[in-house]
Amino acid sequence: MVPLLIIRDLVVEFDLGKGALRAVNRASLDVQPGEVMAVVGESGSGKTTLAFSVLNLVPPPGRIAGGEILFGDKDVLFLGPEELRKYRWKEVSMVFQAAQNAMNPVMRIADQMIDTAQAHGKASKGEVLEKASELLGMMRLEPSQILRSYPHELSGGMRQRVIIALSLLLGPKMLILDEPTTALDVVTQAYILDILADVREKLGLTMLLLTHDMSIVAKLADRVAVMYAGRSMEVGKIEEIFYDAKHPYTIGLIKAAPSLIGDIADKKPIPGSPPNLLNPPPGCPFHPRCAHATPHCQEEEPELKDIGDGRLVACHNWWLINRDS
Ligand SMILES: Nc1ncnc2c1ncn2[C@@H]1O[C@H](COP(=O)(O)OP(=O)(O)OP(=O)(O)O)[C@@H](O)[C@H]1O
Ligand code: SF4
Ligand SMILES: [Mg+2]
Structure with missing residues (x-):
């Protein structure tokens, strides 16, 4: 099937005077017509910036510094002002983070x-x-x-x-939902997710769902793109990500999510914190927190590679880690 949305090697930088902060760093993903694609990652991983890019609406001092965004037959980063006006809302619309307060x-x-x-x-x-x-x-x-x-x-x-x-x-053909239920209590969250699933069915809507919350992903998404430090680390179908994650960061995220799989007592947060994007570590950005890091990881950044069946992983050692587990 031809994807409705293709994001390829997207780079977004915020010029902060003291240097350029690369909020999105060669991120890639695609979204098929009618599917719900979740983008999941910790705070600051670049989810909102990625979504703004899809609308070509990155606020200054941010700028799209590289890559490509294709929506249907439209090359989004090359649309003129009038074409953009039509594209936003009519083709793609977005429920902004904390919109209910705005x-x-x-x-x-x-x-x-x-x-x-x-x-x-x-x-x-x-x-x-x-x-x-x-x-x-x-x-x-x-x-x-x-x-x-x-x-x-x-x-x-x-x-x-x-x-x-x-x-x-x-x-619109596609709806972007940025943390759509974060500010709400658990019962209201579940109710809204149920409504969204219903609406998606009735309208045949394609959705891009941005969240830090794995339990929301489990309820609504067909596929998941895991982001870390502005990069796509792993992209796969929901059952692959939840039951057979290949990337050490994804494995950590699943273990950190309470009550999804297994006992709540087994919940283990990922040690350490995300990198400073003004001064990111060399090589794989996850290496300072990764139990499987090798010297190679500190030197060379892993590419996002297809490991079969459309599953994408950016890790030098994924096969080694999964062989041993
Ligand atoms: N207007 C801005 N000016 C400077 N830096 C920004 C701006 N917007 C975002 N950033 C930086 O870009 C990075 C990615 O931010 P972004 O808001 O996209 O992350 P996020 O994954 O949506 O986080 P959250 O889960 O907290 O919403 C962060 O380091 C953030 O500080
Ligand atoms: S490339 Fe290395 S540091 Fe990065 S996730 Fe894989 S094993 Fe860990
Ligand atoms: Mg955000």
């Missing part, structure tokens, strides 16, 4: 829906409200009550569902 507090939800749709070319108010009602219903909300509400009258979970409905207003 709604306009003095505007009713109906007006926020109308404003957004009209800014992107949908003219008739009636048409917008009809579509908004349909989407709010899909979000298991009462449309007429929600449309006349102000954001502060809604709970965090309701606001997040309104934002998801808003992001679907122009019928």
